[in-house]
């Protein structure tokens with residue numbers, strides 16, 4: 001896999017400030033230009049994303065994209081914490097908003113705000129092809145190798161250069177993914193192993209085997225919402241309006257308003273990005289600390305299979321794919337669904353993420 005260099009320009013659109021409990025937090029939307037030079041499978045439906053292919057079935061994607069992100073940091077921080085960044089990677093059909101949903105009780109659901117409260121910075125990005133990030137005309141350019149390389153390039157760059165004037169480069173970058181966003185980080189760890197520029201990985205809503213429930217229907221985005229997405233390549237997909245499988249089956253476990261917000265703010269993803277999630281069944285040689293956090297009521301990963309009940313057995317299965325990891329832990333958040341951040345128990349997983357970041361960053 002060829003990895004190119006990252007250009008260094010950042011465009012700051014504007015700066016806004018929000019007050020979170022006692023702490024004040026400044027958030028800046030920005031674009032990070034990344035240069036990606038990778039080999040992708042010619043067949044965008046290749047479930048192993050080219051990892052098992054010979055050269056004749058691969059093609060090169062060499063391009064520069066603008067990756068959108070929202071960078072939030074506490075206004076006052078001890079220097080040790082100031083050197084740590086959490087790179088937040090949403091799941092399929094979500095955007096960076098997953099980490100700070102603007103619904104009524106948004107303070108309860110915003111991990112960006114929760115982090116600020118705990119003195120930690122976040123950069124929540126939109127995937128390549130999604131939200132405000134560059135969207136290649138041809139959806140088959142948006143595959144696991146391209147999406148994962150964009151994440152690595154952001155992390156590499158932010159350890160060398162400042163994200164904003166007055167902010168020093170980061171010493172430690174912890175990758176926190178959700179669902180297929182976790183799978184993208186997992187893919188980067190497979191491809192780059194010990195060179196992967198993250199100092200720890202927290203992979204939420206992601207196990208090595210996925211069982212998508214039939215109620216999550218994926219269709220070409222242009223058929224689902226012709227007004228918004230009518231001009232897109234049919235290889236960009238989204239869901240229909242039933243997104244209940246992302247929540248616990250118990251309707252009292254989450255706000256009905258969250259479902260409305262969720263459908264209203266849903267975005268697209270490429271069909272390859274859905275198709276290539278089975279790469280999480282492959283072994284990685286990543287050497288940093290790793291944790292997986294999954295909800296016991298996750299209807300995609302746990303409920304149908306029952307395999308989240310025996311945490312020791314689940315840990316043994318998952319850990320087998322990370323033989324070189326410095327540490328490996330599976331946390332089953334009792335009562336949480338697939339979208340751990342969006343139900344009434346969100347604060348539980350948030351506390352777990354903070355504990356793991358402290359541990360991984362040596363705080």
Ligand SMILES: *[C@@H]1O[C@H](CO)[C@@H](O)[C@H](O)[C@H]1NC(C)=O
Nearest residue numbers: 043052053054055056057058
């Ligand atoms: C490369 O892979 C393709 C598709 O799997 C196969 O048809 C072809 O024979 C392979 N070529 C070589 C040289 O192995």
Ligand SMILES: *[C@@H]1O[C@H](CO)[C@@H](O)[C@H](O)[C@H]1NC(C)=O
Nearest residue numbers: 042059137138139140141233
């Ligand atoms: C997208 O790119 C692939 C690979 O270059 C090509 O085979 C395909 O025809 C392209 N699709 C469109 C709609 O341009």
Ligand SMILES: *[C@@H]1O[C@H](CO)[C@@H](O)[C@H](O)[C@H]1NC(C)=O
Nearest residue numbers: 105107108255343344345346
């Ligand atoms: C949100 O937080 C407020 C204040 O801590 C609390 O009163 C409320 O019950 C929380 N709501 C939910 C849905 O967790």
